[in-house]
Amino acid sequence: xxxxxxxxxxxxxxxxxxxxxxxxxxxxxxxxxxxxxxxxxxxxxxxxxxxxxxxxxxxxxxxxxxxxxxxxxxxxxxxxxxxxxxxxxxxxxxxxxxxxxxxxxxxxxxxxxxxxxxxxxxxxxxxxxxxxxxxxxxxxxxxxxxxxxxxxxxxxxxxxxxxxxxxxxxxxxxxxxxxxxxxxxxxxxxxxxxxxxxxxxxxxxxxxxxxxxxxx
Amino acid sequence: xxxxxxxxxxxxxxxxxxxxxxxxxxxxxxxxxxxxxxxxxxxxxxxxxxxxxxxxxxxxxxxxxxxxxxxxxxxxxxxxxxxxxxxxxxxxxxxxxxxxxxxxxxxxxxxxxxxxxxxxxxxxxxxxxxxxxxxxxxxxxxxxxxxxxxxxxxxxxxxxxxxxxxxxxxxxxxxxxxxxxxxxxxxxxxxxxxxxxxxxxxxxxxxxxxxxxxxxxxxxxxxxxxxxxxxxxxxxxxxxxxxxxxxxxxxxxxxxxxxxxxxxxxxxxxxxxxxxxxxxxxxxxxxxxxxxxxxxxxxxxxxxxxxxxxxxxxxxxxxxxxxxxxxxxxxxxxxxxxxxxxxxxxxxxxxxxxxxxxxxxxxxxxxxxxxxxxxxxxxxxxxxxxxxxxxxxxxxxxxxxxxxxxxxxxxxxxxxxxxxxxxxxxxxxxxxxxxxxxxxxxxxxxxxxxxxxxxxxx
Numbered sequence: 001x002x003x004x005x006x007x008x009x010x011x012x013x014x015x016x017x018x019x020x021x022x023x024x025x026x027x028x029x030x031x032x033x034x035x036x037x038x039x040x041x042x043x044x045x046x047x048x049x050x051x052x053x054x055x056x057x058x059x060x061x062x063x064x065x066x067x068x069x070x071x072x073x074x075x076x077x078x079x080x081x082x083x084x085x086x087x088x089x090x091x092x093x094x095x096x097x098x099x100x101x102x103x104x105x106x107x108x109x110x111x112x113x114x115x116x117x118x119x120x121x122x123x124x125x126x127x128x129x130x131x132x133x134x135x136x137x138x139x140x141x142x143x144x145x146x147x148x149x150x151x152x153x154x155x156x157x158x159x160x161x162x163x164x165x166x167x168x169x170x171x172x173x174x175x176x177x178x179x180x181x182x183x184x185x186x187x188x189x190x191x192x193x194x195x196x197x198x199x200x201x202x203x204x205x206x207x208x209x210x211x212x213x214x215x216x
Numbered sequence: 217x218x219x220x221x222x223x224x225x226x227x228x229x230x231x232x233x234x235x236x237x238x239x240x241x242x243x244x245x246x247x248x249x250x251x252x253x254x255x256x257x258x259x260x261x262x263x264x265x266x267x268x269x270x271x272x273x274x275x276x277x278x279x280x281x282x283x284x285x286x287x288x289x290x291x292x293x294x295x296x297x298x299x300x301x302x303x304x305x306x307x308x309x310x311x312x313x314x315x316x317x318x319x320x321x322x323x324x325x326x327x328x329x330x331x332x333x334x335x336x337x338x339x340x341x342x343x344x345x346x347x348x349x350x351x352x353x354x355x356x357x358x359x360x361x362x363x364x365x366x367x368x369x370x371x372x373x374x375x376x377x378x379x380x381x382x383x384x385x386x387x388x389x390x391x392x393x394x395x396x397x398x399x400x401x402x403x404x405x406x407x408x409x410x411x412x413x414x415x416x417x418x419x420x421x422x423x424x425x426x427x428x429x430x431x432x433x434x435x436x437x438x439x440x441x442x443x444x445x446x447x448x449x450x451x452x453x454x455x456x457x458x459x460x461x462x463x464x465x466x467x468x469x470x471x472x473x474x475x476x477x478x479x480x481x482x483x484x485x486x487x488x489x490x491x492x493x494x495x496x497x498x499x500x501x502x503x504x505x506x507x508x509x510x511x512x513x514x515x516x517x518x519x520x521x522x523x524x525x526x527x528x529x530x531x532x533x534x535x536x537x538x539x540x541x542x543x544x545x546x547x548x549x550x551x552x553x554x555x556x557x558x559x560x561x562x563x564x565x566x567x568x569x570x571x572x573x574x575x576x577x578x579x580x581x582x583x584x585x586x587x588x589x590x591x592x593x594x595x596x597x598x599x600x601x602x603x604x605x606x607x608x609x610x611x612x613x614x615x616x617x618x619x620x621x622x623x624x625x626x627x628x629x630x631x632x633x634x635x636x637x638x639x640x641x642x643x644x645x646x647x648x649x650x651x652x653x654x655x656x657x658x659x660x661x662x663x664x665x666x667x668x669x670x671x672x673x674x
Contacts, residue, residue, distance in 0.1 A: 058517055058525075061484040063245050103384030103423075105291060107236070108449055108481045112516070155346050155375065155588075159383035184519065185588040202517050 003034055007043040010075065014047025017067035019074045026078040036079040036086070044072050044079075048119040055116075056204045062112055069115050092123040094214035097145035099136045100129040100183075101160030106153035109183055112203040113149065120207055133163040140177055146214050149206065152183040161186070162194040169195075178213040182206050219303065221465050224503055225458060227297035228290035236452070239289045239296060240482055244450060248488040251282050257532075259486040264527040264620050265570050267613035272331070272535035279494035279536065280304055286495075288447075288503050291454040299502055307502040313542045315470055315508040317368055319440050322411030324367050326508055328542035331535045331575040332612040338578040339363075339602055340546050342370040344416045345583060345593045350374065352591055352640050353396070354403045355649040359595035360581075361407035365602050368442065370416035370580065371400035375590055385423045393418045393430040401436035415442030415472060415508070415546070424459035431467065439469035445504055446474040450482050450492060453503070461504055470507040472546075473500030479526050480516030486525040489513055493533035501543055510580070512548040518631050519586040521549040522563040524624055530567070531574045531613070538575025546578040547571040552630075554585035554637025555594045556655050559627045561662040563634075564597065565604050565671060566623040572608035573616040579605050584637060591639040596651055596659055603663070607672045619670045 006029045013022035022044075029039040051068040054060040096117055100110050107129050114126045125143045127136065140148050150161045161181045168174040178197045181190070191199035197213055200206025234243070255278035260266055283304055287296040315326040326338040342360040347353040353372045360369045374392045376382055382392040397418065404412050417437060418430050431437055445460045447453055464471045475496035477483055483492040493513050500506040513529055514521045521530065534547060549567030553559035564582040571579050581601040585592040608616065627634075640646075643655045651659075667673050 056517070058480065058515075058523075061480045061488075062482055062516070063249065063484045063488075066241070066245070105448055105454055108478060108516075111240075112481070154384060155373065156382050156384040156389055159381040162381070163383075184586075187588060201519075 001028065001032065003032070006032060006034060007039065007046065010039060010043025011047035011050065014044055014068050014071050015050050017064065017071050019071050022071050022075040023078060026075045030078070030082055036082040040076070040079055044075050045121070048072055052116065052119065052204065056202070065112070065115055069119050072119055093121040093211060094146040095123040095125065095144060096147045096149055096210060097136070097140040097143055098124055098126045098149045098151070099131040100151045100153070101157055101164065102130055102132050103160060104152055104154055104157035105129045106151070109153065109203070110151040113151070113182065113206050116203045116207050117210065120211070122210070133160060133167050136164055137167060137171070137173065141173070145177060147178045147180060147210050149180050149182070149210065152181070152186060155185045158185060158190065161196070165195050180206060180209055180213070221462060221505060224297070224505070225462070227299070228293050228295055228458065231287065231290070231295040231297050233295050234289070235294065236289060236291060240450070243296070244286055245482050247282060247286050248482070248484055248491060251278050251285070252487045252491055254278070257487045257491060259525065259528055261524055261528070263617055264524050264624065265531045265573060265613050265617035266528070266535070267331070267617065269331070269535070269539065272532065272539050275490060275494055275532055275536035276540040278491055279498055282491055282495045283498050283502065286451060288499060289452040291448065291452055297503065304498065304502050308498065308541055311501050311541055311543050312507050313544070315442070315544045317413035317415065317440055317442060317470055319411035319413070319438055322409050322413070323440065326367065326544040327577065328538065328544060329575050329577045330538055332573060333575060334609055336609050337572055337576060337605055338544065339365045339367045339605065340370065340415060340578045340580045341366040341368070341598045341602065342581055343583050343587065343593050344370050344373050345587055346375045346590050347372040348375060348590050350395070350399050351646055353399050355644070355646065356593070356595060356640070357400050357403035358407045359649060360598055361404050361409045361412055363598060363602055365606070366412065368413040368415045371396060371414050385425070389423065390426045390429050393426050394435050397430055397435050397437055413441050417441050417443045424456045424463065427460050428463050431469070439467055442470045442472045442508060444472040444474045444510060447496065447499065447504070449476055449478055451495070451499065465505060471505055473504035473506035473509045475500065475509070475511045477511070477513045478516050479513060479529060486529045489526070489529040490532040493529055494536045497533070497537040497541060497543060497545060501541065506543060508544040508546065510546045510548060512550060514550050518552060519550065520552040520563070520631070522551060522567050522627070523631055524628065527566060527570045527620065531570045534571055534574035534576050538577070544577045546580050547576040548580040549582040550586050551582045551584050552586060552634030553627070554589060554592055554635065555597060555639070556643050556658060557635040557637040558658065558662055559630060559635055560584050560597065560637060561600060561666070562623045562627045564600060565666055566620045568601060568604045569608045569611065569616040569620055569671070572605055573611050573613045589636070589639060591641060594640050594644050594651065596655055600659065603673055604671065606674065610672050615670065622669050
């Protein structure tokens with residue numbers, strides 16, 4: 001079986017969410033002596049990109065995206081020891097701290113962004129919903145985040161996004177982190193008004209934005 | 217068996233313990249797939265407004281099973297409130313079929329409708345879209361109340377109070393809620409309809425404390441208004457919601473169960489969203505003790521309710537529940553396009569025709585610009601909704617389906633990037649509260665165009 005055939009098998013298994021198949025293909029890949037990092041990029045990630053495109057077009061939905069992400073992780077359990085053995089490291093695209101701001105207990109949008117970020121190679125620290133502004137900043141410092149991503153689903157919780165940025169400014173930490181905002185009532189105007197580095201209308205726009213902020 | 221709210225609340229203390237993630241991933245999501253497959257629920261993209269009564273009843277039965285199997289997650293106790301089929305069916309049999317709302321000559325009875333029903337829906341007018349000033353808020357509410365058909369209204373919310381941004385749970389929220397209510401009641405008085413029920417209380421408030429504080433009679437609110445208690449997507453509650461319900465029950469006020477199923481989220485595609493949407497209406501009755509309900513299914517990516525798949529989910533779940541659960545439900549559409557655009561009217565008409573012919577007891581003024589733009593609504597959209605709702609009540613589902621397909625042809629390609637349109641002060645004169653000529657001309661042109669494709673305006 002050629003390299004390309006194995007990559008296709010890995011990719012197809014991601015697209016169909018078939019964990020048995022992905023594990024089998026991952027083992028075949030290692031047995032064939034394919035560089036595991038190459039298999040991750042050209043097989044698993046390629047499959048995730050297909051699912052991502054379909055999600056963005058509204059052809060598949062969150063359950064399919066989550067199943068694909070689980071399948072990806074199942075294959076990574078097989079690839080990771082081989083990658084570590086080669087003394088290589090999976091290079092994360094960047095580290096993102098994700099939170100829904102204080103007073104707001106909505107999680108779906110944030111969770112979708114987390115899944116899309118993870119499957120695009122970002123290291124995601126999701127600290128959950130209803131988070132105090134200062135706790136968000138402390139967690140971002142502790143985890144050495146590149147980006148703080150703040151979700152708000154209510155007009156009355158949006159000020160929480162501004163508060164995080166204001167506190168970062170007050171503490172002289174604003175230049176340490178990029179800050180992006182999102183959520184149902186959040187707009188580009190709001191992002192600009194509060195001094196955020198950007199705004200994502202959809203999960204995929206958010207990921208593109210974060211990617212461009214970190215990686216140029 | 218009879219249960220009061222304490223029995224319901226006790227389930228949040230006694231149900232199986234589970235993380236929220238496990239509830240979503242291991243319970244909610246798999247059951248959506250399992251039950252849609254078991255009941256053979258199938259999306260028909262060629263018919264956004266289906267008219268198959270058997271399919272509607274099948275969906276309702278599926279939704280009962282879904283609620284029984286999944287339950288409702290309580291975020292504060294990390295437990296699942298579980299309900300037996302017997303408990304669910306008892307609540308369905310004993311549903312509150314009428315909501316008495318309003319005061320004095322403006323009081324009325326908001327009741328159920330059936331699919332293809334020629335009975336006029338309850339006219340719920342307006343929105344809680346945020347306003348930048350009390351002046352605009354006043355103008356909007358006075359204009360809503362001046363629509364003679366209006367049975368109840370939603371009042372706007374203020375985005376700040378004396379320059380302090382309104383944030384959830386803060387004193388600013390409480391001040392803004394009280395101010396908003398006072399402005400609302402005064403604007404109703406100026407329109408000559410002081411007793412008209414306000415059904416979106418408290419629009420600036422998400423916290424139970426604020427709802428309770430602003431209900432003090434001296435601020436002008438009454439139990440005969442409508443008090444919204446929002447479930448958390450998907451199928452979750454917290455103590456904040458439960459506290460509001462407990463308070464409103466003790467006070468004897470109208471409880472409005474507010475739900476927003478998300479197409480593209482954990483419910484998946486249109487089939488799952490239709491299932492969850494119907495289950496939410498049942499949940500409103502079983503768990504939230506609703507006197508009336510407000511529901512607005514929307515698309516996760518588009519942020520609106522007028523994509524073909526959401527319309528189908530709205531039609532299907534509305535038919536399922538209006539045939540089997542006579543609860544007074546307000547259906548609300550989020551529209552992609554903003555005021556003073558042709559597309560707003562196309563989308564709005566599509567949503568209204570879909571819901572009204574599917575048996576919606578009420579259709580609220582569809583909210584422009586995804587309801588996220590400050591000052592992003594005018595009275596013109598409310599007038600359009602009332603006129604189109606009246607016209608839609610003369611149609612049946614089959615007729616609506618044909619018109620909605622034509623409307624979709626007009627706006628579907630632009631749904632991912634809809635025109636933003638204008639804000640209130642750009643198309644209305646703040647001093648006179650009247651629209652400019654450009655908007656009046658557009659309104660007349662579009663209505664003429666819609667009349668020609670079959671909407672029977674008077």
